[in-house]
Amino acid sequence: MKRLENYTLGFIGLGLMGRPMCLNLHQAGARLIVHNRSPEAAKQLERAGILSVATPAEVARSADIILLMVADTPAVEQVLFGPSGLVEGLRENGLIIDMGTTAVGPTREFAKRLKQHGVDYVDAPVSGGEIGAINGTLTIMAGGEEQAIQRALPLFDVLGSRFTHVGDIGAGQIAKAANQVIVGLNIGAVAEALTLARQAGADPAKVREALMGGFASSRILEVHGQRMIDGDFAPGGKITTQHKDLRQALELAADYHLELPATRLNAELYQTLIDQGLGDLDHSALIKVLKGE
Template sequence: MNSEKAVIGFAGIGVMGKSMAGHIMEKGYEVHVYNRTPSKAQELLDRGAVWQDTPAKLAEACDVVITMLGYPQDVEAVYTEEDGLIPHAKSGAYLIDMTTSSPLLARRLAERGRERGIGVLDAPVSGGDVGAKNAKLSIMVGGEKADFEAVLPLLEIMGSNIVYQGASGAGQNTKMCNQIAIASNMMGVTEAIVYAEKAGLDPRTVLKSIETGAAGSFSLSNLVPRMLDGDFEPGFYIKHFIKDMGIALESAADMGLELPGLKLAESLYRKLADAGYADKGTQALYKLWETKREN
């Protein structure tokens, strides 16, 4: 693939997808887009992106298609249905799924792609809306090594830490490791701030001391300030985090592995979703303790 002349497709213009597609456009690529809700792609269309009505038309027009969708069932539909990507992709094309999805599904899609001479990579990301906006995402990739090397120039436009993890499904399994670590960390971060408040401390001052020490984390530095500002808008949706934790728990069960910390985190986030916060950001976990104080 001549990556400099390739036509790039992007399906899934959400909180992160819009920034990711925008970075590719800024590098001079011709970018075609498809989104279930067309209005969400309007900003990119105003900048010169080309609209396609279906995943099939997107695949027919592009040499590489990147997807950033919501749920595994969305991925399966966009890739495999009659008007999906795999049935209509050009021979020799590359399909890169950057959704956090099922490792098992990633392996199935890669096999379907191989049958048609198409390279299918699973390349989920970490870094949230901030990482997407700043092109600083961590991208973890599974699939054929040669396919990874062919599309690496595109991945480098969107991320600053791109690691090839192994065969198909390895990217998704790596993302599960990431989500497991975040889940327990978010509980600890939230409890630390609630403790600071209860102890009569200024949590912002506490943050200055602990964010650069052994307790430091992305969540502590980037999401705690949002908590304290009462900003619970999504860099990453709670509903999608619950989805990710569910995938990780299912995968762990298949391996005979118990993950009690992850189970607890999932149960807390489900309570939060049931309370009406499913479309808020993961930092809204703070609301559980705020609600307890109010009661």
């Protein structure tokens, strides 16, 4: 028996991450009703037997549990409360799970507003990139009430290989902000290290191989270090997304009168690439700033 064969789920946001996540839920037996801002992405999934609808409200009328994987905080608000948004069709005792990276303050406000409609809200951002989304090996960090988390767990078991209930509403997004600070700075560190190796006359591939055996070893060095060496910047996680996440982390820090100087510099480097029209490249393309390309 498939794990989710008795579930009817809504899914909104079918980009790099959302599409494979949706397909994994479908393959686990769930019935999916999907919506995407660009209709063509949703229509493509109809070939797999997934129903697409024209508005978020139609998704809400068809499913008690709805997952969101949209671009940013304004997009989440639009899907929830905008014209033909989810709030127009929500069922009482429904559950909405935001699996994108959304600002903490608005996340808490969205949860309060939805509670007035008898709907639970869980913030459950993920780490692992497109590879993790495809393989169902995402790391999921969640905030929300225990009963809502328990309802979401069967879905998380399909989508990820590691799950942590971090705390109350917003705690998942706090964890994701911390994650993105580490990811952004780690990409910067690998980019600087490999650029230094090349300029000093060593083979970056051999340097990476040596470093993988010591304390400098990391998933970033493994995956993104190889991308930097190969010059393969097809997006698994876009520069624009990384920059947005770093900006949100800086805004969260400012709320608590905290300065993150390395994070601020890292965000500025990503902004340089965006200004050069390279925002749709993989975030490992940060090395292009150092190489002067």
